[in-house]
Amino acid sequence: SQQGEEDPQALSIQEGENATMNCSYKTSINNLQWYRQNSGRGLVHLILIRSNEREKHSGRLRVTLDTSKKSSSLLITASRAADTASYFCAPMDTGRRALTFGSGTRLQVQP
Amino acid sequence: DVKVTQSSRYLVKRTGEKVFLECVQDMDHENMFWYRQDPGLGLRLIYFSYDVKMKEKGDIPEGYSVSREKKERFSLILESASTNQTSMYLCASRGGVYSNQPQHFGDGTRLSIL
Numbered sequence: 001s002q003q004g005e006e007d008p009q010a011l012s013i014q015e016g017e018n019a020t021m022n023c024s025y026k027t028s029i030n031n032l033q034w035y036r037q038n039s040g041r042g043l044v045h046l047i048l049i050r051s052n053e054r055e056k057h058s059g060r061l062r063v064t065l066d067t068s069k070k071s072s073s074l075l076i077t078a079s080r081a082a083d084t085a086s087y088f089c090a091p092m093d094t095g096r097r098a099l100t101f102g103s104g105t106r107l108q109v110q111p
Numbered sequence: 112d113v114k115v116t117q118s119s120r121y122l123v124k125r126t127g128e129k130v131f132l133e134c135v136q137d138m139d140h141e142n143m144f145w146y147r148q149d150p151g152l153g154l155r156l157i158y159f160s161y162d163v164k165m166k167e168k169g170d171i172p173e174g175y176s177v178s179r180e181k182k183e184r185f186s187l188i189l190e191s192a193s194t195n196q197t198s199m200y201l202c203a204s205r206g207g208v209y210s211n212q213p214q215h216f217g218d219g220t221r222l223s224i225l
Binding site (some may be wrong): 003030033035040041042043045048050088090092096097098099100101102103104105 | 115142144146151152153155156159161167169170184201203206208211213214215217218219221
């Protein structure tokens with residue numbers, strides 16, 4: 001089963017800076033989803049981008065998708081200490097029912 | 112808002128015990144999932160169910176079984192717990208069949224097998 005691979009594994013920035021996380025996957029997808037996980041909690045859905053979309057925005061989040069390169073990126077603008085969390089991408093394979101996840105990117109935003 | 116509730120946040124059991132982890136969702140979702148999360152390994156899919164009494168193996172089903180007798184409830188069973196099953200277990204649910212819908216997660220059960 002396919003899972004996304006996030007890069008970098010860890011990222012430390014100052015409050016107010018932008019954070020960019022990347023995701024690569026291997027096969028054709030129906031959509032790609034990004035999730036956040038605060039320490040010791042479950043995952044929270046952030047944004048879903050369909051395979052025929054190239055860019056999507058939600059508040060301070062911007063997601064891009066390049067199906068020719070099989071990659072996606074998540075940009076968090078003007079980061080806050082509360083954005084400190086792990087971020088996961090989850091490509092949804094065509095015809096599959098379940099998402100699979102990689103190890104995520106651990107983001108630390110220093111106040 | 113969708114609510115996915117896992118019965119315990121923390122659980123300690125002994126090797127050889129039969130362990131039940133319970134998950135309930137309140138949105139009439141067809142699909143329910145069990146994952147385990149370990150440092151450095153990310154989330155791995157154990158089992159999922161797309162309808163009552165239906166189940167499919169995920170990537171790591173060995174040592175586990177599941178039960179879905181009612182649509183809102185999905186149970187993960189460790190038939191004979193072993194120390195390598197110490198982990199964080201996450202339940203999720205999703206509406207639709209092959210749908211562009213997000214998965215909604217519970218807060219997890221941190222299970223320790225001694």
